[in-house]
Amino acid sequence: xxxxxxxxxxxxxxxxxxxxxxxxxxxxxxxxxxxxxxxxxxxxxxxxxxxxxxxxxxxxxxxxxxxxxxxxxxxxxxxxxxxxxxxxxxxxxxxxxxxxxxxxxxxxxxxxxxxxxxxxxxxxxxxxxxxxxxxxxxxxxxxxxxxxxxxxxxxxxxxxxxxxxxxx
Numbered sequence: 554x555x556x557x558x559x560x561x562x563x564x565x566x567x568x569x570x571x572x573x574x575x576x577x578x579x580x581x582x583x584x585x586x587x588x589x590x591x592x593x594x595x596x597x598x599x600x601x602x603x604x605x606x607x608x609x610x611x612x613x614x615x616x617x618x619x620x621x622x623x624x625x626x627x628x629x630x631x632x633x634x635x636x637x638x639x640x641x642x643x644x645x646x647x648x649x650x651x652x653x654x655x656x657x658x659x660x661x662x663x664x665x666x667x668x669x670x671x672x673x674x675x676x677x678x679x680x681x682x683x684x685x686x687x688x689x690x691x692x693x694x695x696x697x698x699x700x701x702x703x704x705x706x707x708x709x710x711x712x713x714x715x716x717x718x719x720x721x
Contacts, residue, residue, distance in 0.1 A: 558582040558594065567634045573678055577631035585643065587659065595641045596628055605646050605656040614646045617658045625660035626670045 561582040567575045581597040600614070608615035625642040633639045641659060648654035684690045692710040705711040 555586070555597075556584045557597075558584060565628075565631045565635045567631050569674065569678065572682075575627070575631060575674070577628045579628060579632075582640075585641075587641075587643075587657070592641055595643050596625075596632060597643050597645050598624065598628070600644050600646045601649050602646060603648065603650050605648050605654050614644075614656055614658065617644075622660045622666075623670060623673070626662065626666050629660075629662055630667065630670060 558581070561579060563578065565577045565579065567577075569575055579596060580599045582594055583597045585592045585595045585597075600612070602612060602614055604615070606615040607613055608619075611620070613619060625644070629640065629642045639662070642662070644658040644660070646656040646658060692708070694708075694710040699705045699708075699711050702708070702711070
């Protein structure tokens with residue numbers, strides 16, 4: 554049983570020192586019954602996929618333990634920074650092929666995941682600082698990286714098509 558809670562912020566902003574702001578765009582807050590536990594408030598993120606049981610590809614909801622859940626960790630952390638409370642995080646995964654096919658995935662937080670996330674944020678800020686200081690950002694062309702780039706038509710490294718895959 555789930556009730557979507559009204560009046561939640563569309564985005565949570567957390568200052569990271571003097572230079573940066575982290576922004577988390579939340580889909581929803583909900584009250585939620587998970588097995589035997591009632592949660593008066595959880596962070597919910599809606600995901601739509603062809604097959605909620607697929608175990609291939611980067612978004613393999615059939616094998617969520619193999620996926621990267623940095624979004625869940627980041628949103629949980631951002632909420633805790635802003636509101637001083639830690640909430641459970643759930644992905645609400647819906648199939649667009651089968652109307653009655655859905656799955657709930659709870660991402661469990663722990664000290665290790667949180668420490669890895671904070672380290673990743675520090676490294677990212679350091680890389681941005683270094684690129685800005687050097688006045689040059691690296692160009693890493695690929696179909697995925699260039700797909701939505703606003704300057705790809707003027708970039709000397711842009712290439713059309715797929716990417717090279719090396720197998721060793």
